[in-house]
Amino acid sequence: MRYSSNLNHLYTHTISTYIRMHFIEEFSSMSLTLIVSFVTLILYIWLRRNWQRFGWDSSKPLPPGPKKLPFFGNSFDMPSTHQWITFSKWADQFDSDILHLKVAGGDYIVLSSYKASTDLLDKRSGIYSSRPHVTMIQDLWDGDLLFLPYGESLHAHRKLFHQEFHPTNSSLHRPHEKKATIVFLNNLTDTPEEWLKHIEHLTGTTILAVAYGIHVQPKDDPNIAAVEKMISVFKAAAMPGAFLVDVFPILKYIPSWFPGASFKQKAKAWRGIFQETITPPFMHVKQAMASFHYYGYLTYSKYPRKKKPIQQVNGTAEDCFSLRCLQKVKNPDPRPDHLSEEEEIIKETVGTMYEGGADTGITALRTFLLAMMCFPETQQEAQEELDCVVGRERLPDYNDLDESLLPYVSAIVIECFRWQPIVPLAFPHQSVAEDTYKGYYIPKGSIVVPNVWRILQDEKMYGPNTDVFNPKRWLLPTSDIQQRGLGAVSRWKLNPDMPDPMLVSFGFGRRVCPGKHMGLSSFTMNVATLLYSFNITPPMGKDGILIKPEIKYVSVPLYLLNAPSNLVQKTMLQLSDRHY
Numbered sequence: 121m122r123y124s125s126n127l128n129h130l131y132t133h134t135i136s137t138y139i140r141m142h143f144i145e146e147f148s149s150m151s152l153t154l155i156v157s158f159v160t161l162i163l164y165i166w167l168r169r170n171w172q173r174f175g176w177d178s179s180k181p182l183p184p185g186p187k188k189l190p191f192f193g194n195s196f197d198m199p200s201t202h203q204w205i206t207f208s209k210w211a212d213q214f215d216s217d218i219l220h221l222k223v224a225g226g227d228y229i230v231l232s233s234y235k236a237s238t239d240l241l242d243k244r245s246g247i248y249s250s251r252p253h254v255t256m257i258q259d260l261w262d263g264d265l266l267f268l269p270y271g272e273s274l275h276a277h278r279k280l281f282h283q284e285f286h287p288t289n290s291s292l293h294r295p296h297e298k299k300a301t302i303v304f305l306n307n308l309t310d311t312p313e314e315w316l317k318h319i320e321h322l323t324g325t326t327i328l329a330v331a332y333g334i335h336v337q338p339k340d341d342p343n344i345a346a347v348e349k350m351i352s353v354f355k356a357a358a359m360p361g362a363f364l365v366d367v368f369p370i371l372k373y374i375p376s377w378f379p380g381a382s383f384k385q386k387a388k389a390w391r392g393i394f395q396e397t398i399t400p401p402f403m404h405v406k407q408a409m410a411s412f413h414y415y416g417y418l419t420y421s422k423y424p425r426k427k428k429p430i431q432q433v434n435g436t437a438e439d440c441f442s443l444r445c446l447q448k449v450k451n452p453d454p455r456p457d458h459l460s461e462e463e464e465i466i467k468e469t470v471g472t473m474y475e476g477g478a479d480t481g482i483t484a485l486r487t488f489l490l491a492m493m494c495f496p497e498t499q500q501e502a503q504e505e506l507d508c509v510v511g512r513e514r515l516p517d518y519n520d521l522d523e524s525l526l527p528y529v530s531a532i533v534i535e536c537f538r539w540q541p542i543v544p545l546a547f548p549h550q551s552v553a554e555d556t557y558k559g560y561y562i563p564k565g566s567i568v569v570p571n572v573w574r575i576l577q578d579e580k581m582y583g584p585n586t587d588v589f590n591p592k593r594w595l596l597p598t599s600d601i602q603q604r605g606l607g608a609v610s611r612w613k614l615n616p617d618m619p620d621p622m623l624v625s626f627g628f629g630r631r632v633c634p635g636k637h638m639g640l641s642s643f644t645m646n647v648a649t650l651l652y653s654f655n656i657t658p659p660m661g662k663d664g665i666l667i668k669p670e671i672k673y674v675s676v677p678l679y680l681l682n683a684p685s686n687l688v689q690k691t692m693l694q695l696s697d698r699h700y
């Protein structure tokens with residue numbers, strides 16, 4: 121009985137073990153099948169969704185481009201400087217004005233012709249007007265117009281810019297530009313060897329006056345120093361690929377004390393510098409605009425926490441971009457040292473003037489000076505035109521800067537923008553939907569870059585030898601005598617059939633530069649005044665022979681600006697007074 125019970129037990133145990141093992145076996149083969157099926161299904165769905173993305177749909181291939189490595193794509197092909205030149209070589213190699221690259225897992229579309237750039241960025245601007253996400257700037261260092269994705273916030277920022285910098289408003293800014301130019305000329309006369317410092321001072325002075333009505337000291341002004349500091353910080357933050365967090369945005373969640381998270385402390389310190397630069401001058405305008413603010417408060421006895429303004433006083437704020445925007449605010453914060461949401465947007469928008477207008481203006485003037493030294497005959501011709509039109513008694517004025525009066529000077533300005541475009545890849549756009557162009561598939565989220573440099577080197581559009589600075593490519597000789605004032609005569613007129621390079625130099629579509637008119641008008645004024653006042657020559661060697669500077673450009677990280685090299689910066693210039 122005991123035996124049988126043991127046997128029974130053994131029997132039962134054996135059966136249960138068998139059942140368990142069988143079940144486990146069954147289960148594991150079943151679960152394996154399930155897992156495999158599930159993974160296959162996910163893979164299938166993912167492949168179906170991404171079929172086109174990887175260019176495997178032969179009916180809609182991706183645009184051509186250099187061969188991609190598995191996982192790394194074209195990451196190793198991407199040049200670290202002068203990208204526009206490499207992109208241009210690839211456009212020739214693949215005989216295509218639209219290229220596709222795979223970089224750090226993202227899709228990169230390069231447009232190499234005027235047609236492709238305007239077809240996509242202008243005509244389909246509903247798709248191509250966003251910006252790629254730069255975590256270091258957007259998440260860790262507050263929003264910024266330049267980097268804002270397409271949407272309501274961008275719309276609100278750009279609206280303020282458009283209202284202010286519409287060409288009909290240019291008379292508001294010109295007195296400031298003119299005043300800054302006079303200070304610039306004085307500084308150049310005193311210390312011509314510090315010409316680069318004076319150019320930086322010039323652009324900073326103009327921006328501070330237009331933005332906040334601040335009138336800086338002719339030299340060593342702390343406001344200018346603050347602006348310069350902010351710009352250098354901004355350049356470091358926006359340098360492509362400088363921070364791992366831009367490649368792996370998830371890193372933004374690691375705490376700042378974590379080893380390797382120094383980028384978070386940097387972002388915090390930079391945010392501080394940014395706010396310290398843009399907040400005080402803006403608050404100053406708000407406080408000085410006392411007619412729109414309340415000078416004191418009454419406390420209701422029934423609602424002790426509610427306050428009521430008791431007095432309004434007349435404002436002392438100077439007319440400027442900030443003031444004009446503040447005057448239109450519907451919901452201001454009544455406290456002079458606080459800002460409502462609407463006022464915060466204004467503060468940020470006005471602050472973007474530094475980023476948009478400072479380095480671009482400086483680079484444009486450096487290119488102009490380099491061109492004048494390397495192509496002296498163009499300088500002479502422009503000076504003759506200025507002498508005829510303006511005379512010798514006064515500086516050029518905005519009324520003179522009409523292309524019908526000073527066509528040669530106008531052609532120099534246009535040629536500066538064409539010869540060495542300041543922003544050779546514009547500023548990257550991002551697509552918000554998938555698209556097809558010329559039969560090629562463009563994935564949603566692609567970073568789209570117009571190769572402005574290549575477009576402006578196109579000999580079919582701009583005539584032969586586009587590497588040479590030649591203002592005459594824009595001009596026609598004319599026998600029409602255009603007379604003005606002193607009996608000025610111009611031998612030239614602008615050729616109306618030439619394509620306008622300004623249509624590409626300032627970007628495209630809904631992200632086109634909102635400071636375009638101001639940038640162009642102040643650059644033209646500076647060019648005319650410099651040509652009128654000084655002879656611009658390269659420095660003289662010990663043997664008394666002029667040292668012609670090398671035409672060498674470096675890419676400056678932020679917008680990938682195309683600036684004359686540091687070598688040129690140090691050696692480049694000698695100024696001698698003409699009429700100043």
Ligand code: HEM
Pocket residue numbers: 265266267268278281285472473475476477478480481484542543546547548549625626627628629630631632633634635636638639640643
């Ligand atoms: C010679 C001078 C200038 C040049 C060559 C220039 C060029 C450009 C370019 C190429 C872009 C990118 C456009 C795009 O993404 O398609 C841009 C954007 C911008 N520029 Fe300018 N710019 C100049 C002067 C200015 C000035 C004086 C201001 C301010 C008053 C300014 C403010 C801006 C702003 C705020 C943006 C960002 C627009 C956005 O992202 O929606 N720029 N500029």
